[in-house]
Amino acid sequence: MSWFSKETIAPALRAAPAGHRSLALRALLDGLHPERRPAVLDLGPPLAGNIKFLSGLSCRVRVADLHRSMCAEPLESRRADTMPALLERLLPLEPDEQFDAVLAWDAFDYMRVDQVKPLMARLAPRLRSSAQVFVLVSMQAQIPAVPLRHRILDRDHITSEKPGRDDDHDVMRPGPRYRQADLGKMMPTLSVRRCYLLRSGIKEYLLG
Amino acid sequence: MWNKREDEPLRPSAPTPVAATPQPPQPPVVAAAPERREPAAAGAGAAGIGPSITIVGDVSGEEDLTILGKVEGKIVLPKHSVTIGHGGRVKADIQAKFVSVAGEVHGNLVAGEQIVIRKTATMLGNLTAPRVGLEDGCRFRGSVEMEAPRQGTASSGAPAQPAAKPEPAPVRS
Numbered sequence: 001m002s003w004f005s006k007e008t009i010a011p012a013l014r015a016a017p018a019g020h021r022s023l024a025l026r027a028l029l030d031g032l033h034p035e036r037r038p039a040v041l042d043l044g045p046p047l048a049g050n051i052k053f054l055s056g057l058s059c060r061v062r063v064a065d066l067h068r069s070m071c072a073e074p075l076e077s078r079r080a081d082t083m084p085a086l087l088e089r090l091l092p093l094e095p096d097e098q099f100d101a102v103l104a105w106d107a108f109d110y111m112r113v114d115q116v117k118p119l120m121a122r123l124a125p126r127l128r129s130s131a132q133v134f135v136l137v138s139m140q141a142q143i144p145a146v147p148l149r150h151r152i153l154d155r156d157h158i159t160s161e162k163p164g165r166d167d168d169h170d171v172m173r174p175g176p177r178y179r180q181a182d183l184g185k186m187m188p189t190l191s192v193r194r195c196y197l198l199r200s201g202i203k204e205y206l207l208g
Numbered sequence: 209m210w211n212k213r214e215d216e217p218l219r220p221s222a223p224t225p226v227a228a229t230p231q232p233p234q235p236p237v238v239a240a241a242p243e244r245r246e247p248a249a250a251g252a253g254a255a256g257i258g259p260s261i262t263i264v265g266d267v268s269g270e271e272d273l274t275i276l277g278k279v280e281g282k283i284v285l286p287k288h289s290v291t292i293g294h295g296g297r298v299k300a301d302i303q304a305k306f307v308s309v310a311g312e313v314h315g316n317l318v319a320g321e322q323i324v325i326r327k328t329a330t331m332l333g334n335l336t337a338p339r340v341g342l343e344d345g346c347r348f349r350g351s352v353e354m355e356a357p358r359q360g361t362a363s364s365g366a367p368a369q370p371a372a373k374p375e376p377a378p379v380r381s
Contacts, residue, residue: 046325046342046346047342047344048341048342048343055340055352060352061352062350062352063349063350063351065348065349069349090349149344
């Protein structure tokens, strides 16, 4: 039996889930306590697998589908001064609703700083003291024209895939390449707890 | 030769449960159809609200309901299924045993068994059910609350464990 025989490699390949390992997600999930029925805000699109996974942790999940919702709105309503009103409409919250975690994914890569600031200003009073925010920021000069779909495979792994064939997913656009200082401006009430640079050129941030 | 289903003419091999309107044989045809057959629509005693009908007010009853028109108000069918078909528009809270949405709904859904949001659906509201299915491509904004699975049935739902030693080194920018 050689080192590279099918018998040696195949079981290892079968055991390893596809996608990349996400230490920041792992840390976020470790911070959720199922016995408290945590509330999670997912700014990404509705994905059945993610909701099922989080429901398995006794989470209540609010799906915002922010990028698609914002794109459906006229440009003038997405200005910095009109963003608060827009967010009230696109992200309606229960009067006493609070969150233990926010999954922002790569949504901020598709927003300006002056758009993220009112979003986080709206969310800041809704975050519990132990709440954590998971953010992916691309360091690439070019990013896909629309956000990727991030699926949670297990506690440690995520896949990031381009949207379905309906979208023109080969189109790229300049990436903002936000740095940690930019995140600080967007979310002045939060600080970076963890930061990992992935081989794909994406930085994972966990803020809290 | 190999694919007998394609070679053979379609024939009604088994009697269908709905006697009044015999359905064509389902297999390959239904599998390729964009919208799957709904349990509510399959029931013999299903009531329907047609595309040209608008109802303003509360709807309740003792049979399954399929909505292709417009309903504003409240829908309460706790022992039955409610199906909002493609083109159906509902502005109402819905309480039913099974809810399937392929059209547009503004309201909160509570189901005793299952909620399914089809890819053609636009759903704005909260979902509460033991099982919730969302097809990729659907438009949904709201919260989802599912009953927790039984202990040991889902590995993903295992209690949190201490974090493993990080592999990539943390970076500072």
